Amino acid sequence: MKINLELIAPEKLKPLFNDPLKLPFGRHFTDYMFTMEYSLEQGWHHPCIKPYQPLLLQPSANVFHYSQEVFEGQKAYQSARGDILMFRPQENARRLNRSLRRLCMPEIDENDFMQAEAELLKLEKRWIPTQKGASLYVRPAVIGTEPALGIKSSSEYLFFIILSPVGPYFKEGFNPVSLWVSDTYSRVGNGGTGEAKTGGNYAGSLLATREATQKGYSQVLWLDAAEHRFIEEVGAMNIFFILDGKLVTPSLDGTILRGITRKSVLELASELGIASQERKITIEEIIDGIQSGKLSEIFGAGTAAVISPVGKIGFKGKDYFINDQRTGPWAQKFFDTLIGLQYGEIPDKYGWVFQIK
Numbered sequence: 001m002k003i004n005l006e007l008i009a010p011e012k013l014k015p016l017f018n019d020p021l022k023l024p025f026g027r028h029f030t031d032y033m034f035t036m037e038y039s040l041e042q043g044w045h046h047p048c049i050k051p052y053q054p055l056l057l058q059p060s061a062n063v064f065h066y067s068q069e070v071f072e073g074q075k076a077y078q079s080a081r082g083d084i085l086m087f088r089p090q091e092n093a094r095r096l097n098r099s100l101r102r103l104c105m106p107e108i109d110e111n112d113f114m115q116a117e118a119e120l121l122k123l124e125k126r127w128i129p130t131q132k133g134a135s136l137y138v139r140p141a142v143i144g145t146e147p148a149l150g151i152k153s154s155s156e157y158l159f160f161i162i163l164s165p166v167g168p169y170f171k172e173g174f175n176p177v178s179l180w181v182s183d184t185y186s187r188v189g190n191g192g193t194g195e196a197k198t199g200g201n202y203a204g205s206l207l208a209t210r211e212a213t214q215k216g217y218s219q220v221l222w223l224d225a226a227e228h229r230f231i232e233e234v235g236a237m238n239i240f241f242i243l244d245g246k247l248v249t250p251s252l253d254g255t256i257l258r259g260i261t262r263k264s265v266l267e268l269a270s271e272l273g274i275a276s277q278e279r280k281i282t283i284e285e286i287i288d289g290i291q292s293g294k295l296s297e298i299f300g301a302g303t304a305a306v307i308s309p310v311g312k313i314g315f316k317g318k319d320y321f322i323n324d325q326r327t328g329p330w331a332q333k334f335f336d337t338l339i340g341l342q343y344g345e346i347p348d349k350y351g352w353v354f355q356i357k
């Protein structure tokens with residue numbers, strides 16, 4: 001793929017931040033973006049790296065009405081040696097295509113996806129923080145752009161990638177979060193779009209999240225839509241329990257997003273000395289486990305926070321506390337290992353760390 005490059009005069013580039021460790025999540029964007037268009041006649045065409053700028057779309061564009069939209073979330077790191085590193089980006093390319101298929105949108109060649117990210121990141125290298133904990137968040141997205149109100153799959157699309165320098169999710173080490181168990185709302189249903197990384201899933205989750213924060217909790221613990229018993233995810237992360245000394249996480253049943261952090265935690269488990277299980281888990285089992293002491297830790301896993309310990313669960317008007325609201329040893333171990341690998345400090349025997357060349 002030959003990417004068209006529209007350069008900015010050096011004196012017009014944005015100034016960098018003095019302290020990337022203080023950057024809020026997803027508020028600042030770099031100088032450039034990648035775009036590529038799709039039409040039925042031409043397929044994906046006109047790949048372009050150009051100045052970060054507003055999009056020009058018709059108000060009738062599909063995405064505004066029928067939500068054909070999928071996205072990815074990744075991070076780029078700069079190692080102590082100045083290498084640009086990413087974590088398992090091929091997995092994101094594959095998952096983007098799975099999401100695209102589910103939303104009836106055209107797939108993107110994995111090599112083109114990887115090339116687009118590599119060329120954009122090389123051009124934007126100065127934005128990739130070198131401080132451990134800070135990184136450059138990578139947000140690819142695809143939207144339906146055909147200006148037509150008939151309900152059908154769009155015949156035109158835009159693929160774009162934007163970059164945002166971000167600080168660490170936890171500024172003073174870990175800060176265990178509190179969860180509210182929603183027994184009325186659900187994130188997705190059987191046969192729905194739960195496995196796809198699509199904006200609509202998020203739009204539908206905001207009201208429950210607002211109720212959770214109004215009650216003083218930071219995120220929602222999602223249960224299954226049919227019975228409101230089986231645990232699915234936490235906020236926008238996958239969830240793990242240390243139960244009876246085992247690492248337990250809900251099995252992928254079509255409603256749970258296939259997190260790459262989730263997959264990596266499971267793949268690391270035996271090496272770090274803990275047996276793992278993927279199975280159905282009810283909220284009752286978790287509450288019983290907290291009360292009996294069999295449950296020692298809960299943590300979320302996802303690209304943004306990597307690992308996010310859970311200190312408190314609110315269920316049917318009662319609060320349950322986990323590990324005295326402190327970060328547990330397993331959350332810490334998985335966090336240290338993943339971060340160590342991502343910044344190129346721990347030798348990568350898994351082939352997970354991808355160097356952009």
Ligand SMILES: *Cc1c(COP(=O)(O)O)cnc(C)c1O
Pocket residue numbers: 073197233235236237238257258259260261262301302303304
């Ligand atoms: C992106 C996402 C995750 C985490 O996936 P990672 O690949 O680990 O970042 C988990 N749940 C939901 C709903 C998500 O959108």
